[in-house]
Amino acid sequence: MSDSLFADASQRLERALKYVCLSEDTTERLKFPKSSLIVSIPVRMDNGSLKIFQGYRVRYDDTRGPTKGGVRYYPTVSLDEVTSLAFWMTFKCAVLNLPFGGAKGGITINPKELSKLELERLSRGYVDAIADFIGPDIDIPAPDVYTNPMIMGWMMDQYSIIRRQLCNGVVTGKPIALGGSLGRDTATAMGAFFVIEIILAKLSQFPANTTVAIQGFGNAGATLAQLLAQAGYKVVAVSDSQGGIYAKNGLDIPSVRQFKESNKSVKAVYCEGSVCNIVEHDVMSNEELLTLDVDVLIPAALENQITAENAKDIKAKYIFEVANGPTTSEADQILEARGIQVIPDILVNAGGVTVSYFEWVQNRSGFYWTADEVNLRLKQKMIAETEEIWQLSQELGISMRTAAYVHGLNRLGEAINAKGTRDFYVKN
Ligand SMILES: NC(=O)C1=CN([C@@H]2O[C@H](COP(=O)(O)OP(=O)(O)OC[C@H]3O[C@@H](n4cnc5c(N)ncnc54)[C@H](OP(=O)(O)O)[C@@H]3O)[C@@H](O)[C@H]2O)C=CC1
Ligand SMILES: O=C(O)CCC(=O)C(=O)O
Numbered sequence: 001m002s003d004s005l006f007a008d009a010s011q012r013l014e015r016a017l018k019y020v021c022l023s024e025d026t027t028e029r030l031k032f033p034k035s036s037l038i039v040s041i042p043v044r045m046d047n048g049s050l051k052i053f054q055g056y057r058v059r060y061d062d063t064r065g066p067t068k069g070g071v072r073y074y075p076t077v078s079l080d081e082v083t084s085l086a087f088w089m090t091f092k093c094a095v096l097n098l099p100f101g102g103a104k105g106g107i108t109i110n111p112k113e114l115s116k117l118e119l120e121r122l123s124r125g126y127v128d129a130i131a132d133f134i135g136p137d138i139d140i141p142a143p144d145v146y147t148n149p150m151i152m153g154w155m156m157d158q159y160s161i162i163r164r165q166l167c168n169g170v171v172t173g174k175p176i177a178l179g180g181s182l183g184r185d186t187a188t189a190m191g192a193f194f195v196i197e198i199i200l201a202k203l204s205q206f207p208a209n210t211t212v213a214i215q216g217f218g219n220a221g222a223t224l225a226q227l228l229a230q231a232g233y234k235v236v237a238v239s240d241s242q243g244g245i246y247a248k249n250g251l252d253i254p255s256v257r258q259f260k261e262s263n264k265s266v267k268a269v270y271c272e273g274s275v276c277n278i279v280e281h282d283v284m285s286n287e288e289l290l291t292l293d294v295d296v297l298i299p300a301a302l303e304n305q306i307t308a309e310n311a312k313d314i315k316a317k318y319i320f321e322v323a324n325g326p327t328t329s330e331a332d333q334i335l336e337a338r339g340i341q342v343i344p345d346i347l348v349n350a351g352g353v354t355v356s357y358f359e360w361v362q363n364r365s366g367f368y369w370t371a372d373e374v375n376l377r378l379k380q381k382m383i384a385e386t387e388e389i390w391q392l393s394q395e396l397g398i399s400m401r402t403a404a405y406v407h408g409l410n411r412l413g414e415a416i417n418a419k420g421t422r423d424f425y426v427k428n
């Protein structure tokens with residue numbers, strides 16, 4: 001595996017470029033981020049000490065519109081990771097035909113170690129540091145791993161203070177009371193659910209005969225587990241950062257969610273000495289969950305989970321990538337050779353940014369939609385783009401991942417070409 005996540009991510013672009021007709025200039029542009037910002041964020045801690053945290057924001061490409069993408073708070077966040085996530089956002093927005101380019105942000109921090117007030121100071125400090133880099137028509141942050149609507153509300157408020165006017169379109173995924181959209185909290189999972197339903201129906205894999213394992217039990221993973229269980233799929237395993245649980249006849253997802261809420265983890269070891277309503281189950285590691293004998297595997301936590309080391313041991317027939325970048329490019333080739341279908345992140349998890357787009361539209365128009373309107377529009381978009389990518393994959397005989405990149409590249413390439421070469425800036 002390449003040491004650089006971005007170098008590995010770029011290989012997907014290289015593969016897809018063989019199937020599109022783009023000029024060399026256009027191709028060259030797509031290989032580099034437009035601009036990258038590294039900031040230091042001083043935070044006064046509750047004990048009076050001052051700590052400096054490192055933050056990032058990368059705007060990858062803005063040809064199709066203002067850049068868009070979440071902000072991650074995680075101990076391993078780096079410029080390389082944020083650049084890769086911004087790259088994926090660029091393709092994701094093109095795949096869903098949203099009028100956005102791609103961006104991402106992050107802070108190297110374990111937010112679980114901060115008090116609520118420290119977290120608020122950190123989030124406001126981050127916006128102070130990146131304020132000239134973002135804006136409703138420039139770059140629009142949103143939630144990602146270990147960030148949430150409360151943090152988005154603080155960020156929007158801080159930006160509005162700096163600009164001395166209410167700017168609720170600068171951030172999406174906000175609390176409803178501050179201009180958030182109904183349905184944004186469930187959108188990533190709901191979008192993934194629509195993709196899973198369409199693809200599995202095409203492959204004659206029906207809910208009652210389908211076992212599912214999900215890695216990651218946060219906003220995306222837990223909501224999707226619930227949607228799948230409600231639809232009759234047998235969700236047999238779930239996990240979080242502490243490890244996983246498995247029940248061969250299926251877990252009762254509402255009980256697991258309730259249990260996690262009060263015990264911080266799904267892992268059964270936390271059951272000891274407390275009342276646990278989860279059906280009888282085994283505990284397992286995250287690594288073990290990935291190689292379970294299930295029909296569907298759903299990585300919904302972090303990148304680089306399925307690698308050249310464990311790809312040969314994967315037993316699932318279908319992988320739906322809810323996490324960004326959970327499969328390395330080496331693993332992709334092993335899985336493809338073994339006939340395991342991988343449905344890629346830039347399609348499967350695109351429900352989140354799609355409803356973020358709806359939120360931005362609602363903020364700009366000042367006219368708010370019902371949850372049914374949001375979910376219906378999300379469903380229409382997810383179905384339409386999934387069908388197109390499926391057709392491309394069938395016609396060209398390529399994987400769903402390469403087909404998704406080709407689909408996005410066609411739109412991106414057309415937009416880059418339409419802008420012209422701008423050569424007069426660089427020649428002479
Ligand atoms: N939220 C969104 O709108 C979107 C999210 N995504 C992607 O989906 C994935 C999950 O995001 P989201 O659900 O929002 O994030 P959350 O912060 O809500 O949840 C993250 C989950 O991952 C678990 N986790 C953290 N570290 C590890 C680890 N080392 N091994 C296994 N599990 C771990 C967490 O465990 P614990 O609960 O114990 O902390 C938690 O259950 C990410 O890849 C994100 O980029 C993609 C598109 C949109
Ligand atoms: O909602 C958004 O704008 C972006 C969500 C995100 O970060 C992602 O899709 O990975």
